[in-house]
Amino acid sequence: MEGTLAVVRGRLIESVAPANIRRTAHAFARVIVDVGTGDGRWLYRTARAHPEWFCLGLDAYAGMMREVSRRASRDPSRGGAPNLCFLRIAAETLPAGLEDLADHISILCPWGSLLRAVLVPDVPVLRGVARIGKPSALMEIRVNASAYRAAVGPDAGDATRLCRRLQPEYARAGIALTSCHTAATDPRTSWERRVRRRRHLVVVQILGLVLK
Numbered sequence: 615m616e617g618t619l620a621v622v623r624g625r626l627i628e629s630v631a632p633a634n635i636r637r638t639a640h641a642f643a644r645v646i647v648d649v650g651t652g653d654g655r656w657l658y659r660t661a662r663a664h665p666e667w668f669c670l671g672l673d674a675y676a677g678m679m680r681e682v683s684r685r686a687s688r689d690p691s692r693g694g695a696p697n698l699c700f701l702r703i704a705a706e707t708l709p710a711g712l713e714d715l716a717d718h719i720s721i722l723c724p725w726g727s728l729l730r731a732v733l734v735p736d737v738p739v740l741r742g743v744a745r746i747g748k749p750s751a752l753m754e755i756r757v758n759a760s761a762y763r764a765a766v767g768p769d770a771g772d773a774t775r776l777c778r779r780l781q782p783e784y785a786r787a788g789i790a791l792t793s794c795h796t797a798a799t800d801p802r803t804s805w806e807r808r809v810r811r812r813r814h815l816v817v818v819q820i821l822g823l824v825l826k
């Protein structure tokens with residue numbers, strides 16, 4: 615049975631059936647799901663730039679999503695984004711009803727259990743996230759290099775070794791890993807900007823495709 619989802623709208627949390635989210639998402643040309651979205655600012659900018667896309671941000675903690683979700687609920691002429699929605703939900707507890715929704719799943723600068731899920735990796739959690747994707751949906755993970763070293767340790771090795779280690783586990787989670795590489799890059803999200811204030815931003819980028 616499908617449970618309900620906690621939609622964040624400013625200070626309010628509303629219970630919504632997954633069927634409502636599905637119906638909304640299906641009306642759009644493309645669906646982006648950002649897991650561990652934080653303050654949701656990157657997703658907000660994406661939603662404003664692409665009104666024909668549906669952007670769904672998920673985070674275990676509602677607090678950081680409040681400000682942007684409040685802004686998104688305004689009229690579009692005043693900065694609103696009717697194609698943007700935020701859910702308070704942990705990657706470990708994704709309910710039934712969100713399957714086959716996303717064309718693109720992003721996990722950007724994860725920390726805590728989400729960081730462990732992508733790097734250790736935690737196959738059941740990754741499988742739950744992958745289920746949100748349509749067949750061949752792009753899975754994009756960006757971990758800043760210092761968080762990567764802290765999580766994996768000094769013997770982490772290079773991106774090729776990371777790919778070799780992750781590939782079989784990701785396949786068990788329903789994700790075909792296509793590449794892992796390390797790159798100096800411009801910041802995309804709020805957290806990446808924060809990291810760049812202290813040092814050059816280097817990210818480990820992990821790309822894959824959802825297998826069905």
Ligand SMILES: C[S@@+](CC[C@H](N)C(=O)[O-])C[C@H]1O[C@@H](n2cnc3c(N)ncnc32)[C@H](O)[C@@H]1O
Pocket residue numbers: 649650651652653654672673674675678703704705706721722723724725726727728729803804805806
């Ligand atoms: C460093 S912040 C990055 C936020 C945003 N992606 C960015 O780059 O600005 C990591 C985010 O992951 C969320 N997070 C950590 N573990 C999670 C989990 N298991 N499920 C969902 N979100 C999680 C945290 O609440 C936090 O907002």
